Amino acid sequence: MESYTTHDYDVLVIGAGGAGLRAAIAAIEKGAKVGVVTKSLLGKAHTVMAEGGMAAALGNVRPEDNWKVHFRDTLKGGGMLNNWKMVMNYTKEAPERVRELERWGAVFDRTPDGRINQRNFGGHSYPRLAHVGDRTGLELIRTLQDHAVKLGIHAHMETTIYRLLTDAGRVVGALGFNRQTGEFLVFRTKAVVLATGGLGRIYQITSNSWECTGDGFALASLVGADLIDMEFIQFHPTGMVWPPSVMGILVTEGVRGEGGVLLNNQGKRFMFDNVPERYRGEFAESEEEAERWLKGDRNARRPPELLTRDVVARAIRREVAEGRGSPHGGVFLDIASRRPADYIKKKLPSMYHQFMKLGNLDITKEPMEVGPTCHYVMGGVRVDPDTQATNVPGLYAAGEVAGGLHGANRLGGNSLSDLIVFGNRAGAAAAEYAAQQTGSFQIDEAQVRAYIAEALAPFHNPQGENPFALMKELRSSMQKNAGIMREESELKAQLEILASLKKRAWNTSVSGGRAYNPGWHTALDIRLMVEIAEAVVLAALARKESRGGHARLDYPDPDPNFARINHVIRRASDGSLTVVAEPLPEMPEELRKIAEAKDLKELSEKVGA
Amino acid sequence: MPSVTFRVFRGDKNGGELKDYTVQVEEGMVVLDAIHQIQAEQAPDLACRWNCKAGKCGSCGAEVNGKPTLMCMTRLDTIDTSKPVVVRPMKTFPVIRDLATDVKWNYEANKKIKPFTPAPNTDWIMMQEDVDRVQEFRKCIECFLCQNVCHVLREHEEKTGFIGPRLLVRTASLEMHPLDVENRLEMLKNEGGIGYCNITKCCTEVCPEHIHITDNAIIPLKERVVDEYYDPILSFFRRLFGSKKRLEAAGSAADD
Structure with missing residues (x-):
């Protein structure tokens, strides 16, 4: 019979990106015995790719900035569907979490008076993103990694979790395997923090690394946790479009934050024609005004290139669709004519390097070609806004895998600080929960054996399908039928494709041994990916309007009825998924005043922000 | 095609x-x-x-x-x-x-490096020009290509008494942090094995982040180790007054 080794922890953290490491640190500080599982090596998680910065109202560059302005910006960017309490907790705590990183050794870029510098980003009213050039994610992950090592973190590297284990309705462990050896591991634990990141790999064109297969959403949903708002997928406006092998790789919003402009093939700055009603009056109305803003004139308004990502991505898509795109199906992003070469190399070094090396293009001399790429999912596992607890006892979620903070669209820079604010909250709450648990936790041995047998099945199925081919089919069909613009007929067609893929995902064949076998890993990944793709499509079908990261060709406008609801995606006892519309949590009056302030002037007059 | x-x-x-x-x-x-x-x-x-x-x-x-x-x-x-x-x-x-x-040796060897230790009661003011060098080192993406080409590690299989260029860069990022007060020179001299490096710059050539590993990290660290352990005059004064780094840190903390 197949053997496995068992590890005991108070808290098991799944994922070692920003949220996972921060959760582990918080749980260790609470005295819990903590294990961290990561599919990659420590320090390689997708957080490492984050570029532009982490938003926090430190007020270092503009003292007028504070949590209330950040609160309003975040809700406004999120189409008001955000969980208000999460946004409040987040905007209030982000500055302290950022300063804490500095105390742990992070070295941010500095202001002229020696404090943490902050840069402009889309949807933020003030320069708000603490950053290190365009490699802020690396700084975040290395700082957390070093601090966690200092605290004696126990990491299971290159280990994948296959299923969560429950006993009497609560999470009591997880079954996984070591990718290097193929050996199975059982983790007995009192609490689990999911910090597994996003699901970008269900789309063909994505900025996400191979790890972002949506494991956490599926693991949680399969043990009965609710998901929320899964229709909201962020297509980042600027991914590389050429050459084909790098299509989708991220071009940081920092390029626009530093003054970069978007141009169509007629040389026109088309974003001036794409300011939505709700942002009217808050953005520059002429190139001349935008120019003054870039030079530091505080009376000038921000250039429309800094509108939220959903708006910019759709505008780019329209330029391309209407024949005004660049030669390779994108638009032009020009920083070369806006800033001196030395400045670009200093502020955007990885972009310079990336285009030079992969695209044979010098961004200090020529414009880049960019187009939308699947970047982030706003929805996720539904959590309590204070503790990040899910509806399944013992199960917590933080970071991209958790839903609620970003509503219908996330502002750039709000992800990295999300990780550290809610990673901290989840880790602390999970440790407290674990400390309260008494009595014995039963791992269902027969269940473990059954899971192991089904995980190994592809080795004994010579007539099965190639998992890589199946993965390709999933990704291209999602791109075509549930991508940046959606409509009912395509979404319904995609549901049928997924129904078939769900069956075929259990009929794959792999060759070779169990040690470090990518074919086998892909065969297991795809089983979870089809589950989560279905949740996205079902929620997208149900939302008959366009808002944030969900745009419908057949319902092109926002609908006030949908403005008041979240979609909860729930698994029935027969395993099927249903979408339930739930009213938004009621926002207290004083916060509503902040959220709905017409502009910054009104915000400061009415609520003293 | x-x-x-x-x-x-x-x-x-x-x-x-x-x-x-x-x-x-x-x-x-x-x-x-x-x-x-x-x-x-x-x-x-x-x-x-x-x-x-x-x-x-x-x-x-x-x-x-x-x-x-x-x-x-x-x-x-x-x-x-x-x-x-x-x-x-x-x-x-x-x-x-x-x-x-299997690169886990790097993660184990890393544990020899004492963690970041800020001066007590610092106000966390740091000027950009004072952190430029540290930021260069912190660009490291831990690809371990420098460890791979370092002949001490590659040909001589010396992995117990030498931490290799990557970890020397990490040590430098801490030693040159304007607010760090820890002293890692003894580690560098002994279990870090900085003396093994004979500055052939293979590591620098292979670094995908273009970090000047040899010139900016290893050579200055070597100089510090030499000053600390092999300079008789400095060593005399240091015994009298404590190390320069500690004095500086005490001075900046006192300025708060």
């Missing part, structure tokens, strides 16, 4: 062999794309480590035609594809399988 032959190492710690695969290449492809294509269509169990495919995570280091490099940043049009392209795993580390090597 032209086709190119890739001669890829297949095997594990017990040995292996080079196997040929033919790949149809298109414009802009990098070596990692070719490896992925082989995986998807010909050898689904071909092991290779990768994450970001954009030179940011440092996972996909390998030796392409003998040259240590990140596979994701090596365009096929920069190498000679008229002959078979030989792809081998990094030599310095034990092979797990195919192109994936």
Whole structure:
């Protein structure tokens, strides 16, 4: 019979990106015995790719900035569907979490008076993103990694979790395997923090690394946790479009934050024609005004290139669709004519390097070609806004895998600080929960054996399908039928494709041994990916309007009825998924005043922000 | 589309062999794309480590035609594809399988480095020009290519008494942090083995982040170690007054 080794922890953290490491640190500080599982090596998680910065109202560059302005910006960017309490907790705590990183050794870029510098980003009213050039994610992950090592973190590297284990309705462990050896591991634990990141790999064109297969959403949903708002997928406006092998790789919003402009093939700055009603009056109305803003004139308004990502991505898509795109199906992003070469190399070094090396293009001399790429999912596992607890006892979620903070669209820079604010909250709450648990936790041995047998099945199925081919089919069909613009007929067609893929995902064949076998890993990944793709499509079908990261060709406008609801995606006892519309949590009056302030002037007059 | 032959190492710690695969290449492809294509269509169990495919995570280091490099940043049009392209795993580390090597030694050796220790009661004011150097070191993506080419680690198999360029860079990032007050010179001299480095700069040449490993990190650290342990006059004053670094830190803390 197949053997496995068992590890005991108070808290098991799944994922070692920003949220996972921060959760582990918080749980260790609470005295819990903590294990961290990561599919990659420590320090390689997708957080490492984050570029532009982490938003926090430190007020270092503009003292007028504070949590209330950040609160309003975040809700406004999120189409008001955000969980208000999460946004409040987040905007209030982000500055302290950022300063804490500095105390742990992070070295941010500095202001002229020696404090943490902050840069402009889309949807933020003030320069708000603490950053290190365009490699802020690396700084975040290395700082957390070093601090966690200092605290004696126990990491299971290159280990994948296959299923969560429950006993009497609560999470009591997880079954996984070591990718290097193929050996199975059982983790007995009192609490689990999911910090597994996003699901970008269900789309063909994505900025996400191979790890972002949506494991956490599926693991949680399969043990009965609710998901929320899964229709909201962020297509980042600027991914590389050429050459084909790098299509989708991220071009940081920092390029626009530093003054970069978007141009169509007629040389026109088309974003001036794409300011939505709700942002009217808050953005520059002429190139001349935008120019003054870039030079530091505080009376000038921000250039429309800094509108939220959903708006910019759709505008780019329209330029391309209407024949005004660049030669390779994108638009032009020009920083070369806006800033001196030395400045670009200093502020955007990885972009310079990336285009030079992969695209044979010098961004200090020529414009880049960019187009939308699947970047982030706003929805996720539904959590309590204070503790990040899910509806399944013992199960917590933080970071991209958790839903609620970003509503219908996330502002750039709000992800990295999300990780550290809610990673901290989840880790602390999970440790407290674990400390309260008494009595014995039963791992269902027969269940473990059954899971192991089904995980190994592809080795004994010579007539099965190639998992890589199946993965390709999933990704291209999602791109075509549930991508940046959606409509009912395509979404319904995609549901049928997924129904078939769900069956075929259990009929794959792999060759070779169990040690470090990518074919086998892909065969297991795809089983979870089809589950989560279905949740996205079902929620997208149900939302008959366009808002944030969900745009419908057949319902092109926002609908006030949908403005008041979240979609909860729930698994029935027969395993099927249903979408339930739930009213938004009621926002207290004083916060509503902040959220709905017409502009910054009104915000400061009415609520003293 | 032209086709190119890739001669890829297949095997594990017990040995292996080079196997040929033919790949149809298109414009802009990098070596990692070719490896992925082989995986998807010909050898689904071909092991290779990768994450970001954009030179940011440092996972996909390998030796392409003998040259240590990140596979994701090596365009096929920069190498000679008229002959078979030989792809081998990094030599310095034990092979797990195919192109994936066991790099956990680096994570263990890292534990020898005392963590960041800020001066007490600092106001956290740091000028950009004072952190530029530290930021250069913190660009490191831990691809371990420098460890791979360092002849101390590669040819002499000296892995117990030497931490290698990557970890010397990390030590430098802490030692040169304007607010750090820890002293890591004894570690560098003893278990860090900085004396083993004879500054051939192989590490600097291979660094995908263009960190000046030898000139900016290792040589200044060597100088500090020499000053601390081998300069009789300085050593006399230090015994009288304590180390310069501690004095500076005490001074800045007192300014609050």
